Amino acid sequence: MKIKPIQSLLIVAVLFSSCKEKPQQQKEKQDLPVKNVLLENYKGPYQGVPAFDKMDVSMVKPAITEGIKMHLAELDAIANNKEAPSFENTIIPYEKSGAALDRAFTYYGIFSSNMSSSKFREIQKELAPIISDYSSKIAQNETLFKRIKQVYDNAQQNPLPTEEQRTLQLIYEYFAMNGANLSEADKQKYAAINKELSKLYTAFSNNVLADEENYVVYLTKKQLGGLPESFVKSAAQIATEKGKEGSYAITNTRSSMDPFLTYSTERELRQKVWENYYARGDNNDEYDNNKIIKKILQLRDKRVALLGYDNYAEWRLQNRMAKNPENAMQLMEKVWPAALARVKEEVADMQAIADKEGANITIAPWDYRFYAEKVRKAKYDLDSEEVKQYLELGNLTQALFFTAGELFNYNFTPVKEGSVPVFQEDVNVWEVTDKTSGDLVGLWYLDPYARTGKRSGAWATTYRDRTKLTGNKPVLSSNNSNFIKPAPGEPVLVSWDDAITFFHEFGHALHFLASDVKYPTLNGGVRDYTEFQSQLLERWLSTDEVIHKFLRHHETNEVIPAALVEKIKKAATFNQGFATTEFLASALMDMKYHTMSDKELEMLNPKKYEKETLAALGMPKEIVMRHRTPHFGHVFSGEGYATGYYGYLWADVLTADAAEAFAEAPGGFYDKALAKKLVDYLFAPRNAMDPAEAYKKFRGREATTDALMRDRGFAPKK
Template identity: 65%
Template sequence: MQSLKMISLISVLVVSSCSQVKSNKTLSKDLTKANPLLQQWQGAYGGTPAFDKMNIADVKPAFDYAMRQNLAEIDAIANNPKPATFENTIVAMEKSGKLLDRASVYYGILSGNLSSPEFRKIQAELEPKFSEFSSKIQGNTKLFKRIKTVYDNSLKNPLAADQQRVVQLVYEGFAMNGAELDSNTKQKYAAINKELSGLYNSFANNILHDEENYVTFFSQQQAGGLPESFLKSAAAAATAQGKDGMYAVVNTRSSMDPFLTYADNRNLRKKVWENYYSRGDNGDEYDNNANITKILQLRKAKVNLLGYDNYAQWRLQNRMAKIPENALNLLKEVWPAAIARVHEEVADMQKIADKNNITIKPWDYRYYAEKVRKAKYDLDSNKVKQYLELENLIQALHYVAGRLFNFKFTPLAQGEVPVYHPDVKVWKVTDNTTGKLIGLWYLDPYARKGKRSGAWANSYRSHTTFEGEKTVLSSNNANYVKPAAGSKTLISWDDAETLFHEFGHALHALSSNVRYPTLNSGVRDYTEFQSQLLERWLVTDEVINRYLKHYQTGKPIPKALVAKIKKAATFNQGFATTEYLASALMDMELHLADPSNLDPDKFERETLAKLHMPKELPMRHRTPQFGHVFSGEGYATAYYGYLWADVLTADAAEAFAEAPGGF
């Protein structure tokens, strides 16, 4: 579906004339056959991406043709001489852009999972052109006139419920993005979006640069306190960096967190902490502060063209919160209790730190929190980790999906479908009763150079039925530290929760049952509901008893240890809640502030001071590395959505617990 996708879709500057497309018909057909990024997906399971044939050299020509073809499709819809109807306008738009959809899947992998300096140069060249293309669609007056006609008619003579919703979303998507502006103002709006697209790309690549280049190496003599499993992975990471005999802490959360939790060497903890929380804020050519200021200024300028006072007001109009005040009020309701709990946690930690004449600093928080956990609950996180083996947890995900959705996951043999890296594994997903194919699930679990940090889910193909039923191709991506050859992957409890969380997004895609592509998602502050709900099954007795097994002996986790885990379930929640809330509040405050002369670092310090942010911990995402908000528009003024969804999750969890069987 192009009307909504075009707002953020990757694209290139193309010629919009239908006659020009036809004059190059033979060349275009040859390119479609020759360029793997444009070719129809072949093979079983409804066809799968030819990841094994990806080549960076194919990117620019693929998008040049895909955009040219798509503009021709859009022009044909806009210039249709027949009266506008749902079928000849909305459905026609839903059908358009198939080449673009295919090429975009490869682009997403090359930018998120396999980025390289060579590809980043291509990105920098293409991103502004992508924006220009989107503006051509959004600014097509004839097209919007037809959309508005269908919308107005649907208000008088309602369509089927799903069709009515598609029409509403298409119309609102265009209206929110300047379709009703005059020609001169549309040009200004398009110019702003073009500049923003380049800034978003620069912001993301600056973070990736700092993640790749700020690596902490240490020796055996500096390894005190660190568990053997971590050291094996750190040794493998160092070897990969050309430092045999050393250990490496790569600049990702999955590596940083355990190091700060267990490392006795305080100076190294400080270095690792500073590397991680200084990403994008090192005062060099990769510093993001200037990008942030310009992004905020341009966002305000573009919504001012639409008649809105600030970006948050514009963005939240079609979300559950509706207005910024509702989101802010929810965050601020929770804030006082969260920081009060942090003060209690710090007091407990300081009693232990006092013995070493140490005042708790941010790089000490995890380390001393772990000591308090052991003292209060006799719970050692590293002992828990021995029962959190990745392969077992993957089986747990599949078990939960089977119980809740009647899905069956069957691993595919290596080579059965193409993958873009040997680490990627694929499962077939079927209905456990009928055997009907639902789709495929891809998992890319390990950190590597060129892969963006964090964990995320995406879909290579979404479910639709309006052109025949399409099978889903869904994926999960993580950044676990890859173990040494022959070793098993052990992850933390937090990482296990995140694994379940992201799998919730994948299940959302796999369980979709809609006719039209536009209906495959939901409003932004609802989309975290499914993922946060799924986290709750990690702590169920069935999952614990079946899948939390010791990685060496295979014995189930002792009941006494499970009891300690559950007893300590809310331990350190002051830290977790406060670091999240601080980021969510900062997101909103930045977009409500006057950005004219805004200094992001100064604004961050002053805002946190007004909030009485405890000095012993940082925000989860400091502003210069807040990719959710500044590497695109997806989570801008939307980071509050995790808390919003958590309120919904609490109610839904009760419904599952009270259902027959109580699972």
């Protein structure tokens, strides 16, 4: 669709902590009335690349405002065409429009997610209502919609070729779902609500970022008990950068919090770090998000009520794989009891160790990771720190390339230094080509390290997508991580979980790179399907080929011992109670928030509701939601995952089922015939094919939950 998900602001969609999908439409020739590098055609090699070396935050607002004027003028020209509406004179120019604004939003996304600052956040606040108005003007352009509707109605009688028909269907649905059929008075109400929501989304995300920056725990040498040497060196480096030389900084991000809670022997400090992290957006100060949450939920319901829906969830899920809230809840409720039962077992194991050691404590949330690690060692003789010695970031990057080469026939080569501009010195770029033909596929950018102004988590995006309509230009794809930058000369060693996430986000990049569609709209995705491809790619980390080639000790280059690999595989379902429960708690709360009645919303106190609802669900006291409500950016800094967080579980049903297909194939996970089907049906079509139909073409049948339950250790293996 032409209203594109733009980083963390636009009404239509936001992908937070996992990945971001941003359909881009590029048009090569476009006269620009204002000289602004953020609007200009990409120049240089690879048919043009973003001028990251020339961008400046002062350029953002003029670029966005001018780009909006240009795009709206293009759409008005389409709407006012005197010729009878057709796919050629209405849909094709619609798909080509907005190229300059797309480029401006690419730079906007970098400032928003990778290089934020107080100056940019002020600009972001100023732009939020402007962008919202722009979105509304498109969705409510009555003349334009009449033309689209006429083309759509004609195609219902005389269907177009497959890609054209699906493109038209998706565009029409977008307009219909966003108020195009409303009365003029209701359109104005709809637009006003969107404008208010845009301000709230920006405020929510900026509040979370402020709490991440404002809460840092500084340690002395005496408080480093249990912490790995590599973590200590990184913490010292961060403290020095923050003007606290001689101290050790624990930042308020998951990449810093998680290892600290896993290894630190200082229980009081674990509690402090835990409380800082899970209280983001919930500190009863100027950055508190609770009132914002209530307003967002009320406005969302008020908006969809104009379209005749009882609640936001009904409206949102109508074109997802789940179709309705009931189906999504049914899946979650099927898994929830098994996850809770596993948590009881995990807590009992941890408490037993604490008692044996004479700790004289009852396991609390800030103890879970610490004692889980002890259980891991006791049950499986598996030391996470030992595993990390074989998970060096450079080797893992080569493992990604190897996997892409085997499945997609891609080759990755570093670009010549200085030939492609980057927005930060730590960003690296690779050229992606087809191994057989040598044809250029695209570029892959990697921004690996955490820093001030960069949002937490890991995500993928594109700076340019490929479509036949716009000339099949090279894809410009990007992965973004938050690994802690090591001290000079030290290796970047990551946990097994972080290595899985690295593969996951690269799966999104491969989804971008493999795209083979005709129209820009088809580069979009269905939220509870788009995580499937990336979750599936995680499975290649533990294949023998990757293990033997790339999991090597960072000092000796020795391959990870077979005995250690066996321990990792045996422990594959370890701590699944924790992982599944903290995720499902967030997904269940997301759905419950969006199916509340008007009366319930009027009385809503998010903090109280979260506590009472989780208690009613039987949430263990030793665990909290993976993303507590006040910092649940997936859901409240935009709409990309609102009522869609369950989608990770929905996608995991497909993932587990598809992984068993590879496990059973003659060539295993590198079976060439199955890999071709993987690319042809699950990656290349993007949204050009109905997801359910695409999966059946790959698997020969629909997916079932059986493999998922086996995967998580909640049911016997085959």
